[in-house]
Amino acid sequence: MHTTAEETAEILSSSSVRATARKRAAAKWAAILIIGFAIALSPRPEGITPQSWRLLAIFIATIVGSVLHPLPIGAMVMIGVIALIATGTLTINEALSRYADSTVWLVLGAFFLSRGMIKTGLGHRIAFLFIRAIGRHALGLAYALVATGAMLASVIPSTTARCGGIIFPIASSISEAFDSKPGVTARRFGAFLMVTLYQSEVVICAMFLTSAAVNPMLAQFTQQVTGIELSYSFWALTLAVPAIVSLTIVPFLIYRLFPPEIRHTPEAAKMAAEELVKLGRLSSDEKIMFGVFILAATLWMTKGWHGLDYAVVALIGVGALLLAGIIDWDDVLGERNGWDVFIWYGGLLMMGSALGETGLTKRFADFSASFTAGWRWWAALGILLLIYFYAHYSFASITTHVAAMYIPFLTVVIAAGAPPFLAVLALTSFSHLSASLTHYGTTTGPIYFGSGYVSQSDWWRLGLIASVFNILIWTTVGFSWWKVLRLW
Amino acid sequence: MHTTAEETAEILSSSSVRATARKRAAAKWAAILIIGFAIALSPRPEGITPQSWRLLAIFIATIVGSVLHPLPIGAMVMIGVIALIATGTLTINEALSRYADSTVWLVLGAFFLSRGMIKTGLGHRIAFLFIRAIGRHALGLAYALVATGAMLASVIPSTTARCGGIIFPIASSISEAFDSKPGVTARRFGAFLMVTLYQSEVVICAMFLTSAAVNPMLAQFTQQVTGIELSYSFWALTLAVPAIVSLTIVPFLIYRLFPPEIRHTPEAAKMAAEELVKLGRLSSDEKIMFGVFILAATLWMTKGWHGLDYAVVALIGVGALLLAGIIDWDDVLGERNGWDVFIWYGGLLMMGSALGETGLTKRFADFSASFTAGWRWWAALGILLLIYFYAHYSFASITTHVAAMYIPFLTVVIAAGAPPFLAVLALTSFSHLSASLTHYGTTTGPIYFGSGYVSQSDWWRLGLIASVFNILIWTTVGFSWWKVLRLW
Numbered sequence: 001m002h003t004t005a006e007e008t009a010e011i012l013s014s015s016s017v018r019a020t021a022r023k024r025a026a027a028k029w030a031a032i033l034i035i036g037f038a039i040a041l042s043p044r045p046e047g048i049t050p051q052s053w054r055l056l057a058i059f060i061a062t063i064v065g066s067v068l069h070p071l072p073i074g075a076m077v078m079i080g081v082i083a084l085i086a087t088g089t090l091t092i093n094e095a096l097s098r099y100a101d102s103t104v105w106l107v108l109g110a111f112f113l114s115r116g117m118i119k120t121g122l123g124h125r126i127a128f129l130f131i132r133a134i135g136r137h138a139l140g141l142a143y144a145l146v147a148t149g150a151m152l153a154s155v156i157p158s159t160t161a162r163c164g165g166i167i168f169p170i171a172s173s174i175s176e177a178f179d180s181k182p183g184v185t186a187r188r189f190g191a192f193l194m195v196t197l198y199q200s201e202v203v204i205c206a207m208f209l210t211s212a213a214v215n216p217m218l219a220q221f222t223q224q225v226t227g228i229e230l231s232y233s234f235w236a237l238t239l240a241v242p243a244i245v246s247l248t249i250v251p252f253l254i255y256r257l258f259p260p261e262i263r264h265t266p267e268a269a270k271m272a273a274e275e276l277v278k279l280g281r282l283s284s285d286e287k288i289m290f291g292v293f294i295l296a297a298t299l300w301m302t303k304g305w306h307g308l309d310y311a312v313v314a315l316i317g318v319g320a321l322l323l324a325g326i327i328d329w330d331d332v333l334g335e336r337n338g339w340d341v342f343i344w345y346g347g348l349l350m351m352g353s354a355l356g357e358t359g360l361t362k363r364f365a366d367f368s369a370s371f372t373a374g375w376r377w378w379a380a381l382g383i384l385l386l387i388y389f390y391a392h393y394s395f396a397s398i399t400t401h402v403a404a405m406y407i408p409f410l411t412v413v414i415a416a417g418a419p420p421f422l423a424v425l426a427l428t429s430f431s432h433l434s435a436s437l438t439h440y441g442t443t444t445g446p447i448y449f450g451s452g453y454v455s456q457s458d459w460w461r462l463g464l465i466a467s468v469f470n471i472l473i474w475t476t477v478g479f480s481w482w483k484v485l486r487l488w
Numbered sequence: 489m490h491t492t493a494e495e496t497a498e499i500l501s502s503s504s505v506r507a508t509a510r511k512r513a514a515a516k517w518a519a520i521l522i523i524g525f526a527i528a529l530s531p532r533p534e535g536i537t538p539q540s541w542r543l544l545a546i547f548i549a550t551i552v553g554s555v556l557h558p559l560p561i562g563a564m565v566m567i568g569v570i571a572l573i574a575t576g577t578l579t580i581n582e583a584l585s586r587y588a589d590s591t592v593w594l595v596l597g598a599f600f601l602s603r604g605m606i607k608t609g610l611g612h613r614i615a616f617l618f619i620r621a622i623g624r625h626a627l628g629l630a631y632a633l634v635a636t637g638a639m640l641a642s643v644i645p646s647t648t649a650r651c652g653g654i655i656f657p658i659a660s661s662i663s664e665a666f667d668s669k670p671g672v673t674a675r676r677f678g679a680f681l682m683v684t685l686y687q688s689e690v691v692i693c694a695m696f697l698t699s700a701a702v703n704p705m706l707a708q709f710t711q712q713v714t715g716i717e718l719s720y721s722f723w724a725l726t727l728a729v730p731a732i733v734s735l736t737i738v739p740f741l742i743y744r745l746f747p748p749e750i751r752h753t754p755e756a757a758k759m760a761a762e763e764l765v766k767l768g769r770l771s772s773d774e775k776i777m778f779g780v781f782i783l784a785a786t787l788w789m790t791k792g793w794h795g796l797d798y799a800v801v802a803l804i805g806v807g808a809l810l811l812a813g814i815i816d817w818d819d820v821l822g823e824r825n826g827w828d829v830f831i832w833y834g835g836l837l838m839m840g841s842a843l844g845e846t847g848l849t850k851r852f853a854d855f856s857a858s859f860t861a862g863w864r865w866w867a868a869l870g871i872l873l874l875i876y877f878y879a880h881y882s883f884a885s886i887t888t889h890v891a892a893m894y895i896p897f898l899t900v901v902i903a904a905g906a907p908p909f910l911a912v913l914a915l916t917s918f919s920h921l922s923a924s925l926t927h928y929g930t931t932t933g934p935i936y937f938g939s940g941y942v943s944q945s946d947w948w949r950l951g952l953i954a955s956v957f958n959i960l961i962w963t964t965v966g967f968s969w970w971k972v973l974r975l976w
Binding site for chain 2: 101
């Protein structure tokens with residue numbers, strides 16, 4: 001076999017790329033190990049057991065690993081779990097315990113449900129209905145897709161299913177229908193739409209207990225620290241209102257700052273109408289899917305009355321879809337994103353609660369209370385919220401952000417005297433809103449940014465502006481709403 | 489759109505096929521529900537709680553469902569688990585508890601390990617080494633592949649990985665290299681090889697604690713009923729010896745009864761030698777994989793000394809493969825067979841142990857003791873073993889067979905006075921050997937039979953003959969060996 005000089009150069013450069021990648025990965029692993037060992041070997045506070053101290057070291061190393069991610073987050077968490085067992089820090093039963101936790105199965109079940117939403121075409125139909133109704137203008141079209149996302153988020157925590165499976169493909173084909181493609185024609189339409197959808201998505205994730213996989217984890221951590229129960233209905237009541245304000249203002253903001261060249265889009269409404277004709281009447285599969293969807297949302301909303309666990313409801317829905325043949329067993333087994341969440345979720349939840357039992361959180365609270373002593377609670381809340389928010393520049397995942405910072409920040413803010421409900425709701429919503437900043441802020445970032453319509457500088461600039469608006473909206477509208485509800 | 493008469497006929501016939509399939513599925517569901525409700529509504533023995541009785545009804549309905557399988561077994565078990573929760577028979581925490589069980593994670597971890605065996609090519613290399621060494625004759629070639637399977641089975645419980653991923657593709661390409669294809673040339677070589685490999689596979693599954701996913705479940709059920717611990721080393725010591733005798737005799741038997749036309753196969757040995765040249769020297773990935781393989785087998789074998797849980801060892805192996813980049817996170821997430829086993833295994837294990845706690849097993853033992861009263865224990869053992877064995881004609885899965893019959897049969901046999909170790913080892917090995925009977929007896933059946941080399945009548949005839957030989961081998965060699973070990 002002969003290789004041309006060009007091919008040789010390519011092989012050399014690809015092997016040097018690989019060598020660089022290997023070096024970078026090695027540097028990352030070195031950093032993770034150094035941090036882990038530094039903590040493990042540093043003097044342990046009195047009254048803390050060696051196991052607890054090692055747990056802290058492995059937990060922090062896992063979080064650092066999730067930030068640097070030489071491997072995907074799921075793998076990092078799995079390796080963390082294995083390290084906990086292999087070092088005798090936890091028994092295998094303790095380390096695996098949360099894989100039987102009902103909240104973990106709630107999320108897993110909801111991922112399987114979302115498969116039905118894509119497969120039956122019901123998700124697409126909902127989007128087309130909204131577009132036909134209000135999609136005759138660029139802004140209306142954006143609102144139509146935002147409304148679809150918000151509606152799906154009441155049941156579907158899989159952002160991949162929601163955005164990757166339903167909304168992004170539609171957004172992408174609409175943009176192309178307007179002859180707007182990445183490159184010179186990007187600003188005609190696609191660029192505006194992608195930024196708007198991403199900026200709205202981070203708000204949508206904060207709307208419902210089930211709009212992001214991390215939300216039930218936030219609820220569990222909240223319960224652990226404060227005893228407050230973030231039920232499905234309470235979450236929707238407190239957070240959906242400021243979310244709706246954000247979802248109204250932010251797209252309009254983007255529309256003014258980063259307008260599309262095409263503003264009148266009757267073709268989109270027409271296209272949606274045509275697609276709806278193609279879809280025909282609601283199929284029996286779609287009807288069943290819709291029934292399961294409504295049933296799940298209703299049962300979650302009314303848990304106070306019947307007491308059925310969230311996960312039971314999700315699993316009954318999955319059972320119904322399997323029985324009706326709407327999803328088949330292979331869909332369940334092939335739901336990679338669901339299994340991914342299952343692994344990292346069960347692992348992080350376990351680490352979070354195991355840490356809670358060590359007494360380290362209590363120590364941290366005592367320590368930081370002395371630190372913020374003399375501050376007004378609102379000053380402490382304000383400063384810590386801002387730090388919590390803008391720290392997200394260094395996180396590639398809301399989950400990692402929450403796992404690393406939620407419990408300590410909540411503990412500190414409450415120790416400083418902030419009203420517990422206010423602290424919980426602010427930190428919970430900021431966990432998602434902060435993802436607006438970058439193109440890697442949450443899972444959907446790579447989808448929308450990766451479409452190639454928007455430059456990184458535009459993306460970051462708009463993200464920063466949106467973040468300021470979101471903070472203003474949530475600290476005024478949100479705080480007032482929670483005051484009206486007498487939560488503080 | 490115009491459709492020709494032919495197309496119309498096709499559409500009609502395919503829609504009638506679908507209608508028939510739907511009717512059959514409905515009949516199956518009806519049977520499952522009728523059996524479940526019949527048990528649930530029949531008078532409950534005194535001292536048994538309503539919950540326990542409902543648990544029995546749902547368990548039996550799940551097993552009947554797994555036999556009739558209107559949906560795959562994993563889905564049936566999942567629906568059974570959901571039914572247990574939805575009917576308030578078990579709490580959600582009880583129902584999900586076994587998904588945190590270390591034996592379930594042992595099996596899941598071992599499935600991930602097996603991915604590395606395929607991906608690195610090490611499994612293929614092992615097969616080629618055996619073929620180069622002893623593959624110059626048809627029988628030697630078969631032994632070479634059997635030896636490969638047996639070796640892999642010491643660590644890899646995934647029959648799909650072992651047979652589907654490594655052995656079957658090699659067997660298939662060798663057969664084709666001898667111009668033997670399904671049809672007129674089948675008997676040249678392929679037919680002999682496929683039957684031999686399947687008949688050996690059922691024996692291999694009985695060899696090690698880790699040679700089939702169901703084996704750790706057999707170990708748990710055994711512990712539950714008798715308190716006997718089937719450790720990795722004890723299993724290998726007691727069952728590998730008769731297995732090796734079977735693996736020597738059965739291929740020879742098939743060779744005599746169903747001989748290939750081609751008996752001298754120096755080309756196969758040559759082909760293997762060429763493949764080994766192509767593979768080149770052992771790559772570093774293969775070396776690491778081999779190291780993990782040996783380490784896992786050694787640590788499992790020596791558990792008595794260090795006490796490391798089997799699952800920890802498997803998970804450390806998975807962690808090592810992830811760190812070394814031999815498997816990547818997507819391999820883990822995409823391991824459908826592993827997730828399938830995870831769901832049914834966790835569900836069946838939970839049902840089996842929950843039933844054990846109800847007192848129903850104890851009742852059953854008392855009842856059947858009165859039934860077999862006056863029998864010699866060896867008569868009871870003999871008759872019940874034969875029933876247990878040939879009952880497999882009605883099972884499409886060893887797991888279903890074990891879940892349905894292992895605990896009650898073991899209980900009865902022991903109640904009849906049979907030595908516990910003898911009863912356990914006989915029933916455990918017969919669980920696998922019985923799969924020899926049909927082409928759907930265990931997961932690999934559809935692979936080897938599905939290759940199309942052998943007619944169903946030949947397959948069943950040879951399976952029946954092999955079953956007789958296996959029973960003779962295990963009740964003479966096996967029973968004697970266990971006597972030598974002073975187990976009875």
